[in-house]
Amino acid sequence: MAKSKEELLEKLSECVLEMEEEEVVDVAEEYIAAGYPAFDGIMDGLVDGMNKASDLYDEEEYFVTDILLCSDAMYAGLEVLRPHLPESAQSGEKPKAVIGVVEGDTHDIGKNLVKIMMDTAGFEMYDLGRDVPPEAFVKKAIEIQAPLICISTLMTTTMIGMKTVIEQLKEQGIRDQVKVMVGGSPVSQKFANEIGADGYSVNAVEAVKLAKKLLDLA
Amino acid sequence: MRLEKHNADEMTPLERIYAYEHGLSYDRIPSVPFIGNVRCKVGGMTPEEYWDSAENMVKAELMSYQRFGFDRLGIGPNTRGISDALAAQVPDKKQGSLVLDDYSKLEYLEPVNARNDLVIQRFLQAAEMLQESAGEIVPVEISIGGPLTIASFLREIELLLRDCRRNGDKVQKLLRIIVDSQKSCIDAFAQYGVGIAMADPVANPALIGPKLYEKFVFPYTKELTDYALEKTGKKVSLHMCGATYSIWKYIEQYQLNEISLDNIVDLDRAARELGKKVPIAGNVDPVQSMLNGTKEEIFADVQKCIELGNSAEKGFHLTTGCDIPDGTSPEKVDWFMEAARLYGKKR
Numbered sequence: 088m089a090k091s092k093e094e095l096l097e098k099l100s101e102c103v104l105e106m107e108e109e110e111v112v113d114v115a116e117e118y119i120a121a122g123y124p125a126f127d128g129i130m131d132g133l134v135d136g137m138n139k140a141s142d143l144y145d146e147e148e149y150f151v152t153d154i155l156l157c158s159d160a161m162y163a164g165l166e167v168l169r170p171h172l173p174e175s176a177q178s179g180e181k182p183k184a185v186i187g188v189v190e191g192d193t194h195d196i197g198k199n200l201v202k203i204m205m206d207t208a209g210f211e212m213y214d215l216g217r218d219v220p221p222e223a224f225v226k227k228a229i230e231i232q233a234p235l236i237c238i239s240t241l242m243t244t245t246m247i248g249m250k251t252v253i254e255q256l257k258e259q260g261i262r263d264q265v266k267v268m269v270g271g272s273p274v275s276q277k278f279a280n281e282i283g284a285d286g287y288s289v290n291a292v293e294a295v296k297l298a299k300k301l302l303d304l305a
Numbered sequence: 306m307r308l309e310k311h312n313a314d315e316m317t318p319l320e321r322i323y324a325y326e327h328g329l330s331y332d333r334i335p336s337v338p339f340i341g342n343v344r345c346k347v348g349g350m351t352p353e354e355y356w357d358s359a360e361n362m363v364k365a366e367l368m369s370y371q372r373f374g375f376d377r378l379g380i381g382p383n384t385r386g387i388s389d390a391l392a393a394q395v396p397d398k399k400q401g402s403l404v405l406d407d408y409s410k411l412e413y414l415e416p417v418n419a420r421n422d423l424v425i426q427r428f429l430q431a432a433e434m435l436q437e438s439a440g441e442i443v444p445v446e447i448s449i450g451g452p453l454t455i456a457s458f459l460r461e462i463e464l465l466l467r468d469c470r471r472n473g474d475k476v477q478k479l480l481r482i483i484v485d486s487q488k489s490c491i492d493a494f495a496q497y498g499v500g501i502a503m504a505d506p507v508a509n510p511a512l513i514g515p516k517l518y519e520k521f522v523f524p525y526t527k528e529l530t531d532y533a534l535e536k537t538g539k540k541v542s543l544h545m546c547g548a549t550y551s552i553w554k555y556i557e558q559y560q561l562n563e564i565s566l567d568n569i570v571d572l573d574r575a576a577r578e579l580g581k582k583v584p585i586a587g588n589v590d591p592v593q594s595m596l597n598g599t600k601e602e603i604f605a606d607v608q609k610c611i612e613l614g615n616s617a618e619k620g621f622h623l624t625t626g627c628d629i630p631d632g633t634s635p636e637k638v639d640w641f642m643e644a645a646r647l648y649g650k651k652r
Contacts, residue, residue: 106470147551150514152466158488196462196512243592243630273592273630 092123096132099164103136104143106156108163115167125171133164138209145292151196154291158203166238182302184235187215189248194241197271201237201289208295210235221251228256228265234302237294240271249274250282266301270294306367308439311374313646317442326608326620334611334623334649335376337564337586338595338641339544341567341628345371347635354602359430366435372635373617373642376622377444378435378541382428382492384450388458390417390424407461408475416485429493436497446542447494449487452480452525453513462507469517476521479569482527491533499563500539503529509547515555523555529557542586546627550574557582568626574615580617587614588626589641595629600640607644609651623649 090098093119102111111133118128126144140157143149149157186202188195195217202212213231215223224236236256238249249269256262259273269279279287285301298304310317315332316324324331325625340347345355348365351596355361366378392404394460395413397405419425428447435445456479457465465602468476475565490500497505506637507513529543540562547567556564556580565586579585587610589595594606607623622643 117309150510150517151512152517153471155463155467156470201465243596244632257496267499276592277593 089121090117092118092121092127095121096128096135099128099132099247100139101137103133103157104139106153106160108160111160111164112167112245113194115164116178119167119171125168126173127173128168128291129165129195133168135208135210137161137203141204141207141292141295143209145290151200154164154200156202157206161203161207162226181209181211182235182298183211183213183231183233184214184217184298185224185231185233186237187219187224187239187243188217189238189240189252190218190220190274191248192240195215197241198237198239198293201239201270201294204295205237205298208299212270221248221255225230225255225259229259229261234265235298236265236267238267238269240274246271246273246278249284249294253283259301267284268297268301306438308367308370308442308443311371313642314374318444318529319442321377322444329584330650333646333651334615334621336623336645336649337375337377338373338589338638339591339625340373340375340630341633341636342631343629343635343638345632347372348475352631356399357427359427359434362428362431363434365538373638375642377446377566378439379446379448380428380431380435380501380552381446382425382450382490384454384504385447386424386457387417387450387483390422390453391455391483391486392459393424402458402461405479407526408472408479411475411478411482411609412477412579414482416482417489419489425490425493427619429497432494432497433485436499437524440498442583444500444539445497446502447490448502448504449529451503451508451522452483452487452529453522454505454507455487456480457485464508466512469521473520478497480521480525487529488532495536498537500537500542502542502544503532504544504546506546510544510549510551511547517553518555522587523552523558526555527559530561534560535620544627553579559583563620563622563624565622565624566626570626572610576614576617576621580614580619580620580621584620584621584622585614586624587616588624591625591627591629593631595625595637595641596633598637603637603640604644604647607641608648611645612649613647 091292098114105160144154188198202214228236251299268283269284270288276287288297321331322335339393342352344365345352347369350361362380395404395410398404471539533541539600540560544565562584562587564585566588568588568590575585589610594603596603
């Protein structure tokens, strides 16, 4: 018997939360075959599951390992659903953000986690990867007209690169158009204030809240 | 060169630690700032020059003791040396953590034989020289890293973390080889009368959580700490990064000289809970206080840590919450020790 839309949405959400990377593909295909809208499948199914995972992460029930596996399932489901979005939804204006780890540092778990969480929250993320020179952040932000740059580092030796990004935004005369948020183990609110960043967040869940606040999003 | 007691202290580190552990009168609390690459600066060399030469390692360590007078000398292959020694076995290996991009390459790996290994060799020489020069007055410890962190140097960490769930048997197989390599190091270093230090940042519960810690970290760390005690007669000093509350129930089961705690850990709670079972150490902020702090801020942090830590039933050592970052002025370490001498006097 065909399952109802609600049943399938719940199943999609559960597959993400339970890290079922293969099953989620079957369920997503079943959902599309039944003629239900892809957009709801993404928002009320996959993203709902990822949001639940991030709540559990916040409550220290889930850990980085779990979030990585949940996101694998979410992205596997997205692969199936995304092509079925109507044109208008695909080109819909999402808030854009550039993200990367500063030059000299190759640790990027924290950055990847923030990227996953912001993806889930509806941001269009431009990931520059790790070991990224300051000018690359600025160049990318100009190119895609992103109102937000997210910079991370694990190492104290590279922290100063964050300040360079902010200085270069000033030199380009666009400091007032681009918000800069920073994070990573050695970074603190105090440091963020010192270098003139717009915000600091202590973890990936907080990063989403901060990003929304900085861009005045609900 | 033979080390002598530091001018600013009344006791040598060995005398102090003995007195502290036996409830006798002592001059000040045992104090070990984890000075990282500051030792290279004090020794007048680059980190590369330090890493490549046994003589330089010994020189940097002895000069650092002479300047600061801290209570433990530390060298060793650490995570990097042991992962280099293992990676060298894989033919046509790729760079860094891509050595095990495919688990079929596990078949190339066998436990490192520390006595014959080219990478480990210079650390053995350094251990012998250091113990000879300093062993009569200050404990010498050899760092052998931590199993899961060594694994992350051989396999990309995000893959490794997923593997803990999806490919557990492969991870266990890799960890077995790593742990046997570390045990071979313990055997080889034990002959010089030194102790063992471990640190396993990737075993941080924020990354893997307590359940995976129980499965992939606890049994191996237990095995290594027991083995080190048996072979060296000394308990291991263990450092763990992160908010470790959820794994204290495992940590208290190890035989430890100390568990040194990240600066984000509440030292008051650690002293009351964990300090009942094992000696604790901590946790002056390496970034806010040591790298960026003023003299007053370092003094205040040291004073706070001593006040909170001192109530630990099994004992307390003053340390930093992690390695002091590159670029920290050696003068900051002078202040750390000065504060330890001021606030750490036995009352």
